[in-house]
Amino acid sequence: MYNAKFIIPGLIVFLLLVLFPFVKGFGTPEMKVELEKPKTAKQCVLKTEQMRDSHMVLLNEWRDMALREDKRVYTAPDGKKYDISLTNTCLQCHENKEKFCDKCHNEVGVDPYCFSCHNLAPVKKEGGK
């Protein structure tokens, strides 16, 4: 092999760098986020697993339904009807963004811009920011 004295150490360094996150993360417990659950309601619009996976898809659908199609009422799979509104429905139960939305968003490093417009109505009441 030509230039083995460069290539082999280079490959080793490369592998070390690539494998570093796996080595470092080995044995650490699974990521767990403690959320503050709403006190007023037990059941969300969809099942918890579905909400966790795809609440962002639902929110986009809600946005288009309310704004573009003028459909303001969402019928959940369990037959319950909800006003299509992030401000008035979601944040009504999930009162504190910092104790609910932010927890996961910060953990996984996403920064959605929902809250630059949609009010965090009851947060201030609780003495939050």
Add this chain to the structure above:
Amino acid sequence: MHGSRRDFLKLAGVTAMGLSAATLGLLGDGAQAADALPQAADFANPLTAKRWAMVIDTAKLDEDTMEKCIHACHSFHNVPEIAGKQTIKWLWKDEFEATFPSERPDYLSEDVKKREFLLLCNHCTNPPCVRVCPTKATFQRPDGLVAMDYHRCIGCRYCMAACPFGARSFNFQDPAPFIKEVNPIYPHRTRGVVEKCTFCVEHLAQGQLPLCVQASEGAMVFGDLSDPDSVVRKVLKEKFAIRRKPELGTEPGVFYIL
């Protein structure tokens, strides 16, 4: 020489850290809890029409009533109060020459000369703002309302250039600090989007008239222009009304009785 490079890199590092810290900062500020949140049942009987329109009887509107209308609109919709060129307006007033520039009256009556006119988005039948919007953030609904999807607005301001009525305002800065009392049940806007009057779609969906019409003490009427028995058509049958800049062919949906 080496020292200065090292200093530069340090400074660059600190700046990058500062920038990333700023983006992590929490956005928006809250307000008091809402008392009466709209529920799904409130949307059972929406007001519907083929073509929404408004008639404003300008002689009936005095200074106080106009202020009441503007306050009703701006306080509910979280319209910020910013003075100067960056002002945001959904509903505002101006004098005859600015309202009807194409009328060119030589000898205006004293009464009309002094009168102020309530101005808002005309929700035109042929809205130029909709034609120019590159992202379809501004669109026309089947009932004639010219609506906006702020999520899609990229802030290019083509619509502001296209609108002949000055009905659109751009958020040059974050509007939140300029809202005196935040209405917690209605979102506000963010920096970099255009905003305007919505003809109160959220109230129509709940079977209520627009807020300015409710506050106008009968000086404004709102209804279906395509229905010959609607309130607007009845008023238009009886009284002569004009629209702003009709020569442009946008077919405004707001009529003024002088």
